[in-house]
Each structure stands twice: as C-alpha cells, then as structure tokens.
Amino acid sequence: MLSLIVFVPLAAALALVGLPRLRDAPTRWAWVAVAAVDLALVIVVWVRYEKPAPGGLAFEERAAWIPGVNSSYHLGVDGFSLPLVAMTAVIFLACAVYALRERHRPRAHAALFLFLQSVSLGLFVAADLILFFVFFDLSLVGMYFLIAGWGHGNRGHSAMKFFLYTFxxxxxxxxxxxxxxxxxxxxxxxxxxxxxxxPLAGRPLxxxxxxAAILVGxxxxxxxxxxxxxxPPAHTDAPAVGSAVLAGVLLKxxxxxxxRIAMPMLPQAWRAWAxxxxxxxxxxxxxxxLVALAQTNVKRMIAYTSVNHMGYIALAVxxxxxxxxxxxxxxxxxVTGAVTQMVSHGLITxxxxxxAGVLRDRVGTYDVGAYGGLAAPAPAFATxxxxxxxxxxxxxxxxxxxxEFQIFTGSVAVAPVxxxxxxxILVTAALFLRALQRVFTGETRGHSIGxxxxxxxEIWSAGPLLLLSLAIGILPRPLLDVIEPASAAVVDLVGR
Amino acid sequence: MGMRPLLLLPEMLLLVGGLGALIGGSFVPRQRQWLIRVLTAVVLVAAMAAAAVQLGGPVQRAFEGTYAVDTATGVARILAAFGTLLVLTLAADEIAASARESETYALLLFVTTGTVVLAGADDLLVLAVGFLLATIPLYGLIGLVNTASGAEAAMKTYLMGALFGILLLLGVTILSGVAGTTMYGDLTDRLTQAPAVAVAAATVGVVAGLMFKAGGVPAHFWVPDAAQGAGGTVATFLTTVPKIGALIAVYRFVLVLPRTTSWALLVAIFAVASMTLGNLAAYWQNDPRRLLGWSTVSQVGFLLVPVAVAGRSDLALPSLLVYLAGYTVTNIAAFAVTAALPEHRELTAYGGLARRRPWLAAALLVALLGLVGTPPTAVFVGKLTTATAAWDGDYAWLAVVAFVNTVLSLFYYLRWIVPAYRTADADMVATEQVSPRRWSARTAVIAAALSLAAGLAAGPLWQLASQQ
Known part of the structure; x- marks a missing residue:
C-alpha cells in the first residue's frame, strides 16, 4: 500500500514524459487527477491505520536491497510520519490545482512535480537510513531543477546555492x-x-x-x-508552487x-546536547x-517566518x-506540539x-511598498x-x-527560560499585521489599481489548505490522537 | 599446482582476438573493416561468457600459483571486456572506415588483456608483464589521432609511462631481491624479516607505478591531456578500462605487505591527494573532455579509499568492485555524450541541449550526477559502501574527506549541467544544426540507464562481488 502511494506519482511522471505529444490541458488535469488519487490512497491508509506497538510501524513493507550492508527497502508509518504523509499529499494536490494555469512547459513541470511528490512521500515512509538518504538527495535534485527551470529573478544562482548548501x-x-x-x-x-x-550509548565522544554530523545535515x-x-534566495526566486512545496514539505x-533519527537512535548524545x-x-x-520584520519583499518575509517557525520545532525537540x-x-x-507544528506550518505557509505567487502573476513584484489598498479591488485575495x-x-x-501552545506548555514546564x-510570537504578529496594513488597507494605489x-x-488551491488548518485548530483531536502515542514513545526512547 | 592454461581462457581469447584483428585487418579492404569490429565484439562477448562461467567457481590459481582466478579477477574480466565493448560502439561512429581502424581494435584488445592480467597477477613478475602489456599499446592509441594536441598527449603519456614504469620495475626488483621470491603467496612471510626501508621504498615504487595506470596522483599528469587530445573512443577507453586492472592490482599488492610498513597511510595519502587535486583542477575547465579527465583523477581517489583499508574491513573488496562497476558504466556514459557531440568543445556549447536532445541531456544528467554520487545510481552505492568500509577499517577521517570532496565536485559537474538545462540561450542558435552521432548517443543513454539500474539492483551486484 505504501509503495503504491509512493510510486503512483513517479509512474505518472514517467508516463507524462514518455507519452508523445500529450496536449497541455489534459496534462494539467491528469496531474490533478493523479495527486487526488494519491491523496485518496493516503486517506485510506489513515482510516485503516492502527497504532503500532511502541517502536514499531504500521503498514510495514520490506524487501532486500543491499543485503551486504544490511540496507533494505523498508517502509512503514507511525504517528510521526502519517500526518506528514497526509500533509504532503494535500500540498501537492493544492499545487496541482494552482498550476492549472501554468503556461511554461506544463508537461515537464507536471512530471517534475510528480517526481518530487514521490520522493517526498518516500522519505516520510522510509524506515531505512539509506532509503531515507536516497529520497532526501533526490528531493534536492528535483527542487534544483524546479527553481532553475521555472523560477524567476536570479534563479540560476539561487538554485545553485540551494543545491550546494543542502547537498x-x-x-x-x-x-x-x-x-x-x-x-x-x-x-x-x-x-x-x-x-x-x-549503538553509541556508552561512547559520549x-x-x-x-x-553533530546528523544535526548539521x-x-x-x-x-x-x-x-x-x-x-531566502531560494524562496524568492522559486515559482509559487515551488516555494509552497519547499516550505511545506522539504523543510519538514x-x-x-x-x-525519527536523531532522538531515538542517539538518546544519550541527544540529552547531552539538548x-x-x-x-x-x-x-x-x-x-x-526580527529579520522577517525588516523585509519589504513579501516572499522573503514569509521565508524568514519559516526560519522562525522551524525554530519552535527545534526548541521543542x-x-x-x-x-x-x-x-x-x-x-x-x-514533541506533540513540534509534530503538529510541522503539519500546521506546511498547510499555512x-x-x-x-x-504570494498571485502578486507576481498579476504585476510582477513582491515589493510591499508597491501596493496599497489592495482589499478594494481584490477582496477574496485580501481575505x-x-x-x-x-x-x-x-x-x-x-x-x-x-x-505553538503545546510547544510552549511543554518547553516552559521543562525549562522556564x-x-x-x-x-x-509577538514580533511575528507585528510583522504580519504591518504587512497586511501596508498592502491591503488605505487608499488603492500603485500596482493595486486594476x-x-x-x-x-487559486482559490481552490490555497483555500482548502487554510480550511484544513482551521479544521485542525477547532478539532485537533483526530490529529493529536495519532501523534501522541508516537510522542510518548520517542520521549520514552530519549529517556533511556 | 600446475599450468592449467584453461583457467586463462578469457585472457587468451582477448590476446588471440587482438592478434586476429591485427592480422585480419591487413586482408580486409578499408570499407569492410567493420568486419573486424564485429570480430572484436564477438571476442569480447566470448571472453565475458568464459569469465562468467568461471565466476561462480572456487578460487583457483594458474601458472604455478602466479595468477589468481577468483572473484576479483572474474569481475575485472567482465568489467574490462564490457567496458571495451561499450567503447567499441563509440568507434562505430568515430573511426569507421578510417585508415587505422583495425589497428585500433587490436590495440584496444591488447590493453584490455593487459588490464585483466594486472587484475589477476599474484606474482610480481606477472604484475610487471601486465603493466607493460596494458601500457605500451596505450601510447599508440593516444597518438592515433593526427593532431598536435594528440601528439603532445602521446608524448606526455609516454614520458610519464616510462618514468613510472621504471619505478614499478625498480620496486619489483627490490622486493624480489630482499624476499628471494616474486610470488605473493610467499612474500608476506619473507618481507617481515626484510629491511623495512627497502620494503617501504619498493612499496612506494610499485604503488606509484600502478597509479600511472590508474591515472591517480602522483602519476596523473597525462590523464587530462590524453582525455582532451585523444579521439573520443580512445579517451573513453583510457579513462575507464585500465583503472579496473590497476586498482585491483594495488589491492592485491598491498594485502601482501607486512603490517610493519604503513602502506595504508600511503594509499590514503594518494587517495586524498587524487580526489582533492582532481577536483580542484577540474573547477575552471572549459573543455568537457578535460573536465572529465580531471574528474577521473578524483574518482581514482575515491576508488583508493577501500584499498587503504584492505584486510581491515570485510567490505573493502566488494565495495571496491561495486564502485568499479558503477564507475565503468557511468564514466563511459559521460564520455559517450562528448563523443556524440564531438564539435562541442566548450561547456557553453551544451546550452539548451535538454530541449534539442532530451535523451542525450538526460544521459548526461544521470552520468554527471552519478559521478557526484547522487542516489540511486551505482556510483552512489560505491561511494556509500567504500566510505562505510573506510570507517569500518578505522579510517573514519578518510570517509569524511571523501564526502567533503564529493561536495567540492558537485560544483564543476553543475557547471556543465546548468547550461544543458537552461531554457533560453543565445548559443542555442549556433549549435542548433549539430546532430549527435547516432551510436555514441545510444551508448550514452544505455550506459546511463545501466548506471541507474546497477544502483537499484545493488543487492545482487553486491552478492556477486562478495563471493568468496
């Protein structure tokens, strides 16, 4: 089942590349259909998911790969990976819908995205370090080509920086x-x-x-x-859907x-370096x-709030x-808060x-100062x-x-400082309010006219993501019920 | 023990095939020389088949114990013959019906024979013979193109080859002098009693000599020139096939040395120097062949990593063989792309290749990312397992250096990939008309596909390489 979820997009990508002269419109809809099917499969898995024993995995699949070094094709989900798999499928579907208006080589675009979807899903269900690494590295390659091929501005440079750094x-x-x-x-x-x-329990050095190596990576x-x-450069120069996937999925x-790796496998070292x-x-x-506060480019600003949001997760773990x-x-x-934050940040950001991509699509700039009073001509966008x-x-x-509530409840209880x-949180609130004020309120001027x-x-891609985030905010139980046992298990493992 | 010549059937096939190509070529008109190419291909396939039959069997020795027929030799035979077979398809475009066609095939077969002999040598004198057999025809091959840069490359190779050949022979002489034997089987015991300085000096000589064949530091100077100056067929061949024999020969040789000589450190230093120097020198190259030439120097560095921990980690030999297999197909794929577009002698000429020739561009992408070590290609499995072997053999720092160098290498491979995948480019118009050579392009795609497949099927490959 998991293999199916992982490889359906890849198969579709190969089909898109291989099919000669498929027209653009069917290509776009085929992409949406494949992403929807994949999401449906994920929902099936979620419904049939039963909490595995601590340290175990559900829907396990295993096949020999390189037995010589004891590396196998091993897949499985638990309370950490399942929400992220679901979020990944949702975001990729949203991107497919958003890209229905993509005019620049839509076939290659769709194929690349489906490839990225496969490797992202594969990473979250991988239960073998080498398999994890394979998907990790391939995600870099896919994102590199996405930025270099469909980005704007100084995209070649940004893509290269992204690739070298993350490689x-x-x-x-x-x-x-x-x-x-x-x-x-x-x-x-x-x-x-x-x-x-x-493995390294008794050897602190x-x-x-x-x-340290794993943490740096x-x-x-x-x-x-x-x-x-x-x-910031990668986000600024990436296409809108690329940014969404980069922030929503790849950062996770x-x-x-x-x-998944550092805490359960190196508990002693983790405690020592917490x-x-x-x-x-x-x-x-x-x-x-603070840096986000100083930005005038909307995309850069959101990119820096991602650094801020990821900081909460590091703090909690x-x-x-x-x-x-x-x-x-x-x-x-x-820990539960940290995993919830991964899902929530993916959806919201x-x-x-x-x-933000809409801004560029309409008038070609992300500069906050170029807009004003945008709420009047574009009420839906403003909302x-x-x-x-x-x-x-x-x-x-x-x-x-x-x-964030859970992150702070947990962290402050453990370490009040x-x-x-x-x-x-305060600064983020200030910067978002200020940006909203400058772009949407006041007299309609600058690029806002017309x-x-x-x-x-656009509504049907960004809207559902926000709705889902609202749903989780009001009814968090179904999500937390999945995450909490896994958090308890990993806290147990770290305590060994 | 005895002669048991049948064990050497693949080597004999290659050698006799080479002679056949040489003689047969004189009797075939120039327009029909493809007959000789077919003959060469048949010989190579036959040699592979013969090697495959023996591969499953127990370890045996031929010629009074001076030649080992084991997994390493078997893999070297198949890889060398297969690599030469792929190179042969490049020749179908480049040198078909040229004045020196059958001679080229004969020389290719001789070098292949020498490479395999190097890989199987279990005796210092056989090692020397293999070295000479794999080296001397190479000078001719490089000089075959009648250009100034080709002549310069041949000259450089010849001088370097002479120098390091003498070093190797000197090392062999000293070792046989102090040990009183040339057989690997007896050397270990005798060398422990021999003067350490003599053994150390001889070790440096032999390893350095073999580095000439492998194209690694300190004997690497000829590689970029030869890769740039020689024809596409020969450049592909000389940066791929001889390395197989040379590296396995180094592996066998260092295993014989007593622990008292710190050969592991020597090999590790050569490894670090090769990968670092190769990478740094490749940085600002504008000729794709020269860039690839330097990249092969750095690859030798990575390939030496498992050799440094020979005998200390069970993973050393299988990881070396798996890396060699991955390297062979991946490197051939990259060179085949340059052979398919022989007029493109600058990286910028590849601008917009993805749009004009998507398959060729895809092959280039897989090959170059493969050489970086991006999963799931075969070189990734090689890099992963060699680094694991190094760490397992208490050379963790070597694994770290290898990975740092991998990051360094990414940059120059990207310098080539980036223009190829750029969407709009002014250079596109100029190069629009060039259509790639058919056979070379096919070879590039096939070799790139093989490099992917070998990575995905790493399990069986590993099992094959780790048979005892």
Whole structure:
C-alpha cells in the first residue's frame, strides 16, 4: 500500500514524459487527477491505520536491497510520519490545482512535480537510513531543477546555492548514518533496529560527533540559524508552487529527521546536547522573526517566518531532551506540539506562498511598498491572505495555535527560560499585521489599481489548505490522537 | 599446482582476438573493416561468457600459483571486456572506415588483456608483464589521432609511462631481491624479516607505478591531456578500462605487505591527494573532455579509499568492485555524450541541449550526477559502501574527506549541467544544426540507464562481488 502511494506519482511522471505529444490541458488535469488519487490512497491508509506497538510501524513493507550492508527497502508509518504523509499529499494536490494555469512547459513541470511528490512521500515512509538518504538527495535534485527551470529573478544562482548548501548538509547526514551503521552490532541501516540498539550509548565522544554530523545535515535542511542563508534566495526566486512545496514539505524533512533519527537512535548524545538544540531553536525563533520584520519583499518575509517557525520545532525537540523525573508529560506535549507544528506550518505557509505567487502573476513584484489598498479591488485575495497571516502568527482556532501552545506548555514546564522565545510570537504578529496594513488597507494605489482578484484555481488551491488548518485548530483531536502515542514513545526512547 | 592454461581462457581469447584483428585487418579492404569490429565484439562477448562461467567457481590459481582466478579477477574480466565493448560502439561512429581502424581494435584488445592480467597477477613478475602489456599499446592509441594536441598527449603519456614504469620495475626488483621470491603467496612471510626501508621504498615504487595506470596522483599528469587530445573512443577507453586492472592490482599488492610498513597511510595519502587535486583542477575547465579527465583523477581517489583499508574491513573488496562497476558504466556514459557531440568543445556549447536532445541531456544528467554520487545510481552505492568500509577499517577521517570532496565536485559537474538545462540561450542558435552521432548517443543513454539500474539492483551486484 505504501509503495503504491509512493510510486503512483513517479509512474505518472514517467508516463507524462514518455507519452508523445500529450496536449497541455489534459496534462494539467491528469496531474490533478493523479495527486487526488494519491491523496485518496493516503486517506485510506489513515482510516485503516492502527497504532503500532511502541517502536514499531504500521503498514510495514520490506524487501532486500543491499543485503551486504544490511540496507533494505523498508517502509512503514507511525504517528510521526502519517500526518506528514497526509500533509504532503494535500500540498501537492493544492499545487496541482494552482498550476492549472501554468503556461511554461506544463508537461515537464507536471512530471517534475510528480517526481518530487514521490520522493517526498518516500522519505516520510522510509524506515531505512539509506532509503531515507536516497529520497532526501533526490528531493534536492528535483527542487534544483524546479527553481532553475521555472523560477524567476536570479534563479540560476539561487538554485545553485540551494543545491550546494543542502547537498553539503545531506553528505554530513550520510557521514552520521555511516557512523551509526559502523557502531551498531550487528551492522545495520535499519531505523527500528538502530532505535532499539542505541549503538553509541556508552561512547559520549563518538556519539556526540555522529550526532553533530546528523544535526548539521538536518539543520541545513530545516533550516535553523546559522545554516539558513540558502532559504531566502531560494524562496524568492522559486515559482509559487515551488516555494509552497519547499516550505511545506522539504523543510519538514529536516525536522522529521530530529524525531525519527536523531532522538531515538542517539538518546544519550541527544540529552547531552539538548541545550545546544534549544539555544539554536530560540535564536532561530527570534532572529527569524526580527529579520522577517525588516523585509519589504513579501516572499522573503514569509521565508524568514519559516526560519522562525522551524525554530519552535527545534526548541521543542531540544526541550524533550532535558530529561527529569517528573516532566515526562511536559516533554510529550512538547514533541506533540513540534509534530503538529510541522503539519500546521506546511498547510499555512504553503497557502501563503501560493497567495504570494498571485502578486507576481498579476504585476510582477513582491515589493510591499508597491501596493496599497489592495482589499478594494481584490477582496477574496485580501481575505485569504489575511486568514493565512493570522493563522501563521498563531491565532487561536488555527492549527498554528494548537502547535505553538503545546510547544510552549511543554518547553516552559521543562525549562522556564525558553519563555524568551515568546517574543518571537509577538514580533511575528507585528510583522504580519504591518504587512497586511501596508498592502491591503488605505487608499488603492500603485500596482493595486486594476489588480485582478483570485481566479478559481487559486482559490481552490490555497483555500482548502487554510480550511484544513482551521479544521485542525477547532478539532485537533483526530490529529493529536495519532501523534501522541508516537510522542510518548520517542520521549520514552530519549529517556533511556 | 600446475599450468592449467584453461583457467586463462578469457585472457587468451582477448590476446588471440587482438592478434586476429591485427592480422585480419591487413586482408580486409578499408570499407569492410567493420568486419573486424564485429570480430572484436564477438571476442569480447566470448571472453565475458568464459569469465562468467568461471565466476561462480572456487578460487583457483594458474601458472604455478602466479595468477589468481577468483572473484576479483572474474569481475575485472567482465568489467574490462564490457567496458571495451561499450567503447567499441563509440568507434562505430568515430573511426569507421578510417585508415587505422583495425589497428585500433587490436590495440584496444591488447590493453584490455593487459588490464585483466594486472587484475589477476599474484606474482610480481606477472604484475610487471601486465603493466607493460596494458601500457605500451596505450601510447599508440593516444597518438592515433593526427593532431598536435594528440601528439603532445602521446608524448606526455609516454614520458610519464616510462618514468613510472621504471619505478614499478625498480620496486619489483627490490622486493624480489630482499624476499628471494616474486610470488605473493610467499612474500608476506619473507618481507617481515626484510629491511623495512627497502620494503617501504619498493612499496612506494610499485604503488606509484600502478597509479600511472590508474591515472591517480602522483602519476596523473597525462590523464587530462590524453582525455582532451585523444579521439573520443580512445579517451573513453583510457579513462575507464585500465583503472579496473590497476586498482585491483594495488589491492592485491598491498594485502601482501607486512603490517610493519604503513602502506595504508600511503594509499590514503594518494587517495586524498587524487580526489582533492582532481577536483580542484577540474573547477575552471572549459573543455568537457578535460573536465572529465580531471574528474577521473578524483574518482581514482575515491576508488583508493577501500584499498587503504584492505584486510581491515570485510567490505573493502566488494565495495571496491561495486564502485568499479558503477564507475565503468557511468564514466563511459559521460564520455559517450562528448563523443556524440564531438564539435562541442566548450561547456557553453551544451546550452539548451535538454530541449534539442532530451535523451542525450538526460544521459548526461544521470552520468554527471552519478559521478557526484547522487542516489540511486551505482556510483552512489560505491561511494556509500567504500566510505562505510573506510570507517569500518578505522579510517573514519578518510570517509569524511571523501564526502567533503564529493561536495567540492558537485560544483564543476553543475557547471556543465546548468547550461544543458537552461531554457533560453543565445548559443542555442549556433549549435542548433549539430546532430549527435547516432551510436555514441545510444551508448550514452544505455550506459546511463545501466548506471541507474546497477544502483537499484545493488543487492545482487553486491552478492556477486562478495563471493568468496
């Protein structure tokens, strides 16, 4: 079943490339159809999902791949991966709908996106480190071509910077993986086996070095300060759908690695270095928010709020490493909040980037100063953007609130000093309100005059993402019920 | 022990095939020389078949124990013959009906024979013979193109080959002198009692000599010139096939040395120097062949990583063989793209290739990303397992250096990929008319597909390479 979910988009991509002279309109609709089918399959999995035993996986599939180094084609989902798989399928469907108006080589565009969807889904269901790495690296290649081929501005340079930077991160990750493999007895790349074995338990130095390699790899991808410099140019020059996928899905690969790989496999090292992760998280939160405040380019601003939002996740998973006797409950809440934040950020920021793309589509600039009073000519756009902005700053009734509330409840209970990160929420609120005010309110002027409001494909791509985020904000239980057992399990593993 | 010549059937087929091509070529008119090409292909396929039959069997030795027929030799035979077969398809475009066609095939077969002999040598003298057999015809091959740069490349190769050939022979002489034997089987014991300085000096000589064949530091200077100056067929061949034999020969040779000589460090230093220097030198190359030439120097560095931990990690030999297999198809794919577009002698000439020739561009993409080590291509599996072997053999730093170098290498491969996939380009108009050579383009696509397939089917490949 999982293999089907992963490889249906890839098969469709190959078919699109292989079919001679398919016309553009059928291509676009075929892409939407495939993404919808894939989402339907994910929903089937969600409905039939039963909580696996701690440390186990549901819907497991396994086949030999490179038995010589104990690496296998091993797939499975648990409470961490299932929500991310679902979010990935949702975002890719939204992108397919948004791209119904794509005029620039739609066939190659659709094929590349379907390829990216396959590798993203594959990464979240991979239960083998090498398989994880394969998908991780391929996602870089796919995103590189997306930015270089369909971006704008200084796209070649941005794409190259993105590729080199994240490739460096991916190799650091691989070094860490090999370290885990060599330390494990018997040698293996299997994730559940490594989590059960905790290979570097008694060796603080080696464990610290391997953790450092893995953390650098994940931090580049997440990205956290100081490895975030590739993100703003990549986002600014990427096409709207590319930004949505980059922020919504690809960034989660880094944070997912924290809870899937670093914490369960290197619990001792994680506890020893938890403060470093917390500090990096807090710095990312505050720095990201402050720099976002200074931006006048809408896309750059949203990109920096991503650094801020990813900082919350680092903060929460770091706090989960501060093991003390009576804080198990709080740490579980923090981890649950972190995973909820991954889903919520994917939905909300994905929607915001799609909406920001509308600005460029209409008049070709993201500059805040070029607009004013946009709410009058484009009420639907103003409404959706405002909803997205409020959701992103953590207004109650949206998923972001559920996530950040849990993150802070858990983290502050474990380490009260982390409350300084609350400043980040304040700054984010200020910057979003200011941007809304400058772009949408006041007298209609500049590029706002004659601005065409949202078209159906734009409403039906960004709208559902925000609706879903609203649904999670009001009825978080179904999601939390899936995440919480996995959080409890990983907190247990870190406590070993 | 005995002669058991039948064990050497693949080598004999190659050698006799080479002689046949040489003699047969004199009796066939120039327009019918393709007959000789077919003959060469048949010989190569026959050699592969013979090698495949022996591959499953137990380890055996021929010629009084001086020649090992084991998994490494078997894989080297198949890889070398297969690589030459792919190279032969490039020749179908480039040198068909040219004045030196059958001679080229004969020389290719001789070098292939020498390469296989190098891989199987279990005796210092056989090693020397293999070296000479794999080297001398190479000078001729490089000089075949009648151009100034070809002549310069041949000259450089000849001088470097002479120098390092002498170093190798000197090393062989010293070792046989202090040990009183040339057989690998007896060397280990005898060398422990021999003077350490002599053994160390001889080791440097032999390994450096083999580095000439592999095209790695310190004997790499001829590689970029030869890759640039020689014809497409020969450039592809000399950067691919001889490495197979040379690297396996180094592996076998260092296993013989006593632990007292720090050969592992020597090999590690050569490895680091090769990959770093190859990468740095490739950075600003504008000729795609020269860029690839330097890239092969850096690849030798990666290939030396498992050799440095020979005997310390069970993964060393299988990972070396898997990497060699991946390297052979991937490197041939990259060179075949340049052979398909021989007029494109600058990276910018590839502008817009993806639009004009999507398949060729895809082959180039797979080949170059493959050489970087992007999954799921075969070189990725090679890099992964060699690095794992290095770490397993207590050379974790070497694994880290290899990965740092991998990041460095990405940049120059991207310098080539980027124009090929750029959508709108002014250069496009100028190169619009050039249509790629058919056979070379097909070879590029097939080799790139093989490189992907070998990565996905790494399991069986690994099993094949790790048989005892």
């Amino acid at each position: 460096l991160g991916s190799l650091a990750l691989l070094v860490g993986f090999i370290g885990l493999y060599v330390a494990a007895e018997p040698h293996t790349f299997d994730m559940p086996a490594l989590a059960a074995a905790t 080696a464990g610290g070095l391997v953790l 994940l931090a580049v991808k997440t990205p956290t300060v100081p490895f975030h410099t590739w993100l 690969m880094g944070t997912y690695g924290f809870v 403060w470093v992760v917390i500090v990096v998280g807090v710095v990312s939160v505050i720095y990201g928010a 770091g706090a989960a490493g501060l093991v003390a006797a009576d804080t198990t409950q709080a740490r579980t809440v923090a 994905g929607a915001l980037f799609l909406l 959706l953007f405002a909803v997205g902005a409020f959701a992103s700053l953590g207004l109650p009734a949206f998923a972001g609130f559920i996530a 982390t409350a300084v990160a609350l400043v980040g 601005f065409t409001d949202l078209r159906p494909s």
